[in-house]
Amino acid sequence: MLTHQRKHYLLDLLQREGQLVARTVSETLGLSEDTIRRDLRELAREGLLQRVHGGAIPNLPASPALAPYASREQLSLEAKPAIGRAAAAMLGAGQVVFIDGGTTCVQLVRQLPRELRATVVTHSPSIAVELVNHPLIEVVMLGGRLFRHSIVNVGAATVEAIARMRADLYFMGVSSLHPQAGITTGDHEEACVKRALSGAAARTVVLASPEKLHTSSPFQIAPLNQVSDIVVLRDTDEALLAPYREMGIAITLA
Structure with missing residues (x-):
């Protein structure tokens, strides 16, 4: 799976599930957890999600x-x-x-x-x-x-x-x-x-x-x-x- 395909998959899964656990996604896709974490970091830098310990959640409203x-x-x-x-x-x-x-x-x-x-x-x-x-x-x-x-x-x-x-x-x-x-x-x-x-x-x-x-x-x-x-x-x-x-x-x- 190419990088842009993984990112699309991650954002779609996040929208459906409300949160992502990097270990679970890596096991599902048969990829290393480091690869998923790197994708999540890049998506967070693009402002598309929020990183949390072990995974990611949708962007939350500012307090x-x-x-x-x-x-x-x-x-x-x-x-x-x-x-x-x-x-x-x-x-x-x-x-x-x-x-x-x-x-x-x-x-x-x-x-x-x-x-x-x-x-x-x-x-x-x-x-x-x-x-x-x-x-x-x-x-x-x-x-x-x-x-x-x-x-x-x-x-x-x-x-x-x-x-x-x-x-x-x-x-x-x-x-x-x-x-x-x-x-x-x-x-x-x-x-x-x-x-x-x-x-x-x-x-x-x-x-x-x-x-x-x-x-x-x-x-x-x-x-x-x-x-x-x-x-x-x-x-x-x-x-x-x-x-x-x-x-x-x-x-x-x-």
Whole structure:
């Protein structure tokens, strides 16, 4: 089979099946997996599909959460406080928690009771300022270079500091969430920091307002097997949630 014939076959199969697994296709065609992976890489460069670990999926819509911070504050105005309340209820007294930057995480800390005694570690100045009036919460700020788009600190110094810590929970904000593409965001350095935070936490809780589901952003933070919980709005379509439930991820409805 010639290269252009293989590519046509791959795109046709992707349209019919909704995803491609390179190993399965290689066995079906009697070709090496490297050949199929090379074809998929070339098709991805042409903008005809999206590569994921082990194969490919159709191009996904870009997430509205890639917009500047001020614009994101106007998204899901009712959903984010509800998600924040549900997430805040997961935090127990005496715990050490990582809290991400972003507009949904701001809603989370606004829901924390004033009498809560805990330690919050964050790379977000916005989160730290929100916690000023919580006298029993110890706030630890991670330094680094300020990434203005998300108003968080990023870089090698941030990742190095995270490596010396361990947390009970990490409340992660994401730009995009998809069963095959995983959890993704719009900046490489920000993805590195989120990945480090997740790796240093016993449990990672993803806060997913409606506009983030079934979308894709350029940089993967981690595959979904690193996620313990996802918090979504109560009226989210069950068809969107089913793949996560099948992976064993706990779904909290806000």
